Amino acid sequence: MATKTQATPLFLLLSLLLILLKTTVAHRGGIAIYWGQNVSEGNLTALCDTGRFAYVNIAFLDVFGNGQTPLINLDGHCNPATNGCTIFSEQIRHCQKKHIKVMLSLGGLVGNYFLTSKADAKNVSRYLWNNLLSGKSSNRPLGDAVLDGIDFYIEQGSSLYWDDLARYLHHFSRKKFYNNPCQSNTTSLLNSWAIWVKSVKARLFFVGLVALPLPPGPNAGTDVTPSGFIPANVLESQVLPVVKSSKKYGGVMLWNAFWDVQDGYSTTILSSVV
Ligand SMILES: *[C@@H]1O[C@H](CO)[C@@H](O)[C@H](O)[C@H]1NC(C)=O
Numbered sequence: 001m002a003t004k005t006q007a008t009p010l011f012l013l014l015s016l017l018l019i020l021l022k023t024t025v026a027h028r029g030g031i032a033i034y035w036g037q038n039v040s041e042g043n044l045t046a047l048c049d050t051g052r053f054a055y056v057n058i059a060f061l062d063v064f065g066n067g068q069t070p071l072i073n074l075d076g077h078c079n080p081a082t083n084g085c086t087i088f089s090e091q092i093r094h095c096q097k098k099h100i101k102v103m104l105s106l107g108g109l110v111g112n113y114f115l116t117s118k119a120d121a122k123n124v125s126r127y128l129w130n131n132l133l134s135g136k137s138s139n140r141p142l143g144d145a146v147l148d149g150i151d152f153y154i155e156q157g158s159s160l161y162w163d164d165l166a167r168y169l170h171h172f173s174r175k176k177f178y179n180n181p182c183q184s185n186t187t188s189l190l191n192s193w194a195i196w197v198k199s200v201k202a203r204l205f206f207v208g209l210v211a212l213p214l215p216p217g218p219n220a221g222t223d224v225t226p227s228g229f230i231p232a233n234v235l236e237s238q239v240l241p242v243v244k245s246s247k248k249y250g251g252v253m254l255w256n257a258f259w260d261v262q263d264g265y266s267t268t269i270l271s272s273v274v
């Protein structure tokens with residue numbers, strides 16, 4: 001799991017995402033997209049109707065752990081304090097009807113989250129199960145839609161007990177989703193990929209990238225920029241041919257829907273990802 005003390009998008013960068021899903025997924029790859037951190041990106045229905053995404057990660061639940069009352073934060077999309085985010089239930093189901101897996105992403109750049117003990121991790125797992133997955137609660141922040149899994153986007157706080165949380169979730173639901181940042185260039189991305197695919201027990205792995213070169217660093221347009229962006233032609237010529245040869249290739253994960261709209265990255269890469 002990530003050990004980060006400061007919140008910065010740089011840590012998302014090249015992440016290798018590993019996924020273990022309950023249901024059988026076709027061998028073809030797909031694109032996972034983060035949604036929820038800029039209201040300008042539009043709603044979930046529209047996102048899923050583009051036909052480009054196989055997974056949507058709703059970002060973020062960013063207050064939880066240490067006995068805190070969990071809070072969801074979807075930027076200007078809705079106001080969780082007035083239960084406003086339940087409007088997305090219908091849209092989540094719309095996506096799921098199109099065979100798009102919809103996950104909740106834990107963590108993010110702001111908020112306040114950390115786990116203080118195994119018991120705390122267990123308590124959080126119970127919350128997630130009852131309030132976002134298949135359990136029951138009268139206080140579900142996204143309404144009665146049942147999400148397909150949990151994504152870990154841990155950028156701050158301590159690195160402790162996340163594995164326990166994942167284990168408890170798995171115990172409940174056999175659904176899970178991890179996110180492990182590894183900031184680097186194409187060569188070390190591929191090295192990390194090889195190590196992770198071999199050593200981590202999961203069925204599917206994703207290459208995590210940012211969808212737009214932000215900030216436009218000194219290496220923009222060449223290889224991998226400091227922001228974790230890989231130009232589409234580099235991804236297609238150097239990265240995808242290697243990762244797609246793995247049976248555990250799941251696809252590409254993009255941060256985020258709003259950035260993706262700016263340059264059409266997912267549109268460009270889709271045919272190479274699948
Ligand atoms: C959110 O969208 C607005 C445009 O509507 C943009 O100016 C702003 O930079 C975006 N914020 C982030 C964090 O991407």
Ligand SMILES: *[C@@H]1O[C@H](CO)[C@@H](O)[C@H](O)[C@H]1NC(C)=O
Pocket residue numbers: 042043044045046091
């Ligand atoms: C989602 O956004 C689209 C495009 O802006 C809009 O036409 C549609 O009414 C919205 N759907 C919902 C359920 O808000």
Ligand SMILES: *[C@@H]1O[C@H](CO)[C@@H](O)[C@H](O)[C@H]1NC(C)=O
Pocket residue numbers: 066067068069070120123124127
């Ligand atoms: C357990 O989690 C709930 C939120 O689901 C929180 O309100 C409560 O304080 C937590 N209990 C402990 C002992 O941390």
Ligand SMILES: *[C@@H]1O[C@H](CO)[C@@H](O)[C@H](O)[C@H]1NC(C)=O
Pocket residue numbers: 184185186187188223
């Ligand atoms: C990429 O990273 C590897 C090891 O992390 C390093 O040896 C190599 O020089 C780097 N290549 C570039 C082009 O920065």
